[in-house]
Amino acid sequence: MSRIQPLLSLLLAMMLAACASTPTPPKTEISFIDSRIFDDELSDALSAGLEEVTVTTEAGVTLGNIPERMDKWLYAVRDADNPVEAKPKEGAAYRSIGLVALLQAIATGTYEFLRDSVTYYPARNYRATLLYDKATGRVEQVVFAAVRGDEAPPPRTP
DSSP states (O other): OTTHHHHHHHHHHHHHHHHOOOOOOOOSEEEOOSSHHHHHHHHHHHHTTOSEEEEEOOTTOBTTBOOHHHHHHHHHHHHTTOOEEEEETTOOOOEEOHHHHHHHHHHHTHHHHHHHOTTTGGGGGEEEEEEEOTTTOBEEEEEEEEOOTTTSOOOOOO
């Protein structure tokens, strides 16, 4: 019986190792859905330090109707003094929407939530650009691009 026990232990260990899943790499393109799943995927991607993460949006997302879940991410970028800009898909001039994001965040009560949130913290190292259709105002993509050390604003003093 003593010879079988080590063999059984080894067999059990091999079976458990085979069951362990390998972690999935962070995504560089994420589809926006109004779900905590989206928050987890974007947080994982930004925490991984990817140079750029693109979020594709649904038809109902416009510059005048940014979902609260997306607004929390934009506010986290803005709260770190990084730019949040809107730009027509054609490549025309940028338009800052930092104040709009701030007002929406205050109106929805997200300011205090974001200040302490671990989920949104990785967004502080990124800038965000909303790419929209100029004719309809529909936001087609939100691109989070890493802010390099020399581009980052100085730390805030309390």
